[in-house]
Amino acid sequence: MNKNTSIESSALQKRLRRAVGDAAFFDRKNRFEASYDGSKLSFLPDAVVRPRCEADIRRMLLLANRTRTPVTVRGGGSSLTGSASPLKGGWVLDLSGWTAIDLDAEQGLVDVQPGARIADIQSSVESGGWFYPPDPSSKAYSTIGGNIACNAGGMRGAKYGVTRDFVLALRGFLPTGDYVEWGGHYRKFACGYNIRDLWIGSEGTLGVVTGAVLKLLPKPESRWTLLSVFTDERAALMGVRSLLATRVFPSIVEFLDHRSVHCAERATDSVFFEHQAGRPVLLVEIDGSAEDLIERRKVVRKWARQYALATREAKTDSASERLWQVRRKCSGAMFELGNTKLNEDVVVPLARQVEFYEFLEELQRDSGLSAPTFGHAADGNFHVNIMYDREDREQSRQARNAVQRLMEKVVALGGTITGEHGIGLAKTPFLPIARNRAEIAAMRGIKKALDPNGILNPGKIFDRFQIWNHRPIEVRLPWDHR
Numbered sequence: 486m487n488k489n490t491s492i493e494s495s496a497l498q499k500r501l502r503r504a505v506g507d508a509a510f511f512d513r514k515n516r517f518e519a520s521y522d523g524s525k526l527s528f529l530p531d532a533v534v535r536p537r538c539e540a541d542i543r544r545m546l547l548l549a550n551r552t553r554t555p556v557t558v559r560g561g562g563s564s565l566t567g568s569a570s571p572l573k574g575g576w577v578l579d580l581s582g583w584t585a586i587d588l589d590a591e592q593g594l595v596d597v598q599p600g601a602r603i604a605d606i607q608s609s610v611e612s613g614g615w616f617y618p619p620d621p622s623s624k625a626y627s628t629i630g631g632n633i634a635c636n637a638g639g640m641r642g643a644k645y646g647v648t649r650d651f652v653l654a655l656r657g658f659l660p661t662g663d664y665v666e667w668g669g670h671y672r673k674f675a676c677g678y679n680i681r682d683l684w685i686g687s688e689g690t691l692g693v694v695t696g697a698v699l700k701l702l703p704k705p706e707s708r709w710t711l712l713s714v715f716t717d718e719r720a721a722l723m724g725v726r727s728l729l730a731t732r733v734f735p736s737i738v739e740f741l742d743h744r745s746v747h748c749a750e751r752a753t754d755s756v757f758f759e760h761q762a763g764r765p766v767l768l769v770e771i772d773g774s775a776e777d778l779i780e781r782r783k784v785v786r787k788w789a790r791q792y793a794l795a796t797r798e799a800k801t802d803s804a805s806e807r808l809w810q811v812r813r814k815c816s817g818a819m820f821e822l823g824n825t826k827l828n829e830d831v832v833v834p835l836a837r838q839v840e841f842y843e844f845l846e847e848l849q850r851d852s853g854l855s856a857p858t859f860g861h862a863a864d865g866n867f868h869v870n871i872m873y874d875r876e877d878r879e880q881s882r883q884a885r886n887a888v889q890r891l892m893e894k895v896v897a898l899g900g901t902i903t904g905e906h907g908i909g910l911a912k913t914p915f916l917p918i919a920r921n922r923a924e925i926a927a928m929r930g931i932k933k934a935l936d937p938n939g940i941l942n943p944g945k946i947f948d949r950f951q952i953w954n955h956r957p958i959e960v961r962l963p964w965d966h967r
C-alpha cells in the first residue's frame with residue numbers, strides 16, 4: 486500500500502501534523518514501540534498518533550481515507566497474534582492514554598474509555614460493590630478496547646462468559662471517520678442491525694472504539710479455591726467432566742498438564758504438591774454467597790476425594806490470589822523449553838478432550854518438540870504452546886507441521902482454531918480450515934461495506950501471512966519471565 490519515498494512521506498507527515506497537531510509523533514523511539522505487540526512481529530509505522538480528543542481521530546481517519554494510509558489501533562499491545570502490529574506501516578492510533586472509568590453504581594454499569602486496563606476496571610467497580618467478571622491473564626496490561634476488539638476471554642468464562650457478554654454499548658468511529666454509537670446507558674435495543682456485536686471480536690478492522698458501556702454483576706460475597714493433583718492428564722480431564730456433571734457451576738476450572746506445572750513451578754520458585762512432581766493439576770474456584778458456598782464446597786470436596794490424588798484449599802483471598810498468580814505466569818514460563826513459542830488457543834468440545842490430549846502426546850512424540858498445554862478446561866479452551874528453537878531448521882520444520890496438524894485436528898474434533906486470541910496475522914493460514922468459503926466471503930463483504938478503502942488494520946484476519954518468514958524481534962515485554 487503506502488510505499489512512501491522520503492519526500493512523499495514528509496509531505497504526508499506535514500498533512501498529518503496539520504490534521505492532529507502535537508498528537509502525532511514521528512520519532513524512531515515512538516514508532517518502534519508501536520511497531521510490535523505480544524507476538525513480537527514488528528513493522529515500523531510512519532507515525533504514532535495519541536489523540537487528545539475525538540476530533541483528532543476523525544481528522545486522522547478522514548486523511549487516511551483520502552491518502553489510503555493504513556491505520557492500526559493500539560491498546561495495551563498484548564495481542565499474541567500480531568493483530569496490533571502495523572503490518573502495512575502507516576499510522577498507529579494509540580488509545581492507551583484514554584483511561585477514564587466512570588461507575589454508574591445505581592444501574593450497575595460502567596462507562597469506560599478504551600485505554601482503561603482490565604485490572605483497573607475490576608478494582609474500580611469492586612470498590613462500589615460491583616463485579617466485572619472477564620479476567621484475561623493479561624489483565625494488568627490489556628485494555629478494554631483491545632479486549633473488545635479481540636472478544637477476550639479468560640479464566641472465569643466457565644460461569645460468566647467472555648467480554649461480549651458484558652458489553653452493552655459501544656461508541657466510536659467507522660473506518661471512514663464517521664462517528665457512531667451502538668447502544669447507550671440502557672440494557673436492550675432492537676433498532677436495526679446490531680453492529681455493536683460485529684465490532685466485538687473484529688480485531689480493530691471494522692471500527693475504532695472510543696468508549697464502551699459495560700454491564701456489571703453484584704460482587705460475589707465469597708470465593709473458594711481448590712488445587713487438585715491427578716494421576717495423569719486423562720484422569721484430570723475426566724475429572725473436569727465429572728465436576729461439571731455435579732452442576733456445582735464452578736466459576737473457574739483451569740487445567741495445567743504436567744509440563745505446564747513444571748514450567749510454572751520453576752518460574753515462580755514454588756511447588757504445588759511436595760510428593761506429586763510430574764503430575765497435572767486442576768485449579769477450581771466456586772463463588773457466591775457464604776451460605777451457598779457451604780453446600781457447594783461439600784460437593785467439590787466429595788468430587789476431589791473420588792478423582793484426585795491430593796488437594797490444597799486456599800483458605801483466604803490472598804492464598805487464593807497466590808495460586809492464581811502462579812497460573813497467570815504460565816504463559817511466559819514456557820520459554821525454558823525453547824526460544825520460540827507457537828502459542829495456540831484452540832477449542833475442543835468437552836466430550837473430546839481426552840482424545841485431544843492423546844493426540845497432543847502423539848504430536849509431541851512425532852515432532853520431538855514439547856507442547857506444554859494449559860487452559861480453561863470448562864469451556865474447552867486450551868493454550869497449546871509448541872516450543873522450539875528457531876535457529877534449528879529441523880525443529881522449525883517440525884513446529885510448522887505440528888501446528889498444521891493441531892489446527893486440522895481440533896476442527897475434526899468439532900472444535901475451532903481460536904477461542905480468545907483471534908486470528909491476527911499468526912492464524913491467517915488456518916482460517917480456511919475453520920471457516921468455509923461462503924463464511925469467509927460474508928466476512929470480507931462486511932469489511933468492504935464498512936471500510937471501503939481498506940484502511941483499518943489491513944492484512945489482518947484474511948490475508949495469508951507466514952510467520953516463518955518473519956523473525957520476531959528481541960524485546961523483553963513486561964510479562965516475559967526468563
Ligand SMILES: Cc1cc2nc3c(=O)[nH]c(=O)nc-3n(C[C@H](O)[C@H](O)[C@H](O)COP(=O)(O)OP(=O)(O)OC[C@H]3O[C@@H](n4cnc5c(N)ncnc54)[C@H](O)[C@@H]3O)c2cc1C
Nearest residue numbers: 560561562563564622623628630631634637638689694905
Ligand atoms: C501474558 C498474556 C496473557 C494473556 N491472557 C489472555 C487471556 O487469558 N485471555 C485472552 O482473551 N487473551 C489473553 N491474552 C491476549 C491479549 O491480552 C488479548 O488479546 C487482549 O484482548 C489484547 O488487549 P490489548 O489492549 O493489549 O490490545 P492490543 O494488543 O493493543 O490490540 C489487540 C487488537 O485490538 C485492536 N484494538 C485495540 N484497541 C482498540 C480500539 N480502541 N478500537 C478498535 N480496535 C482496537 C487492535 O487493533 C488489535 O487488533 C494474553 C496475552 C498475554 C501477553
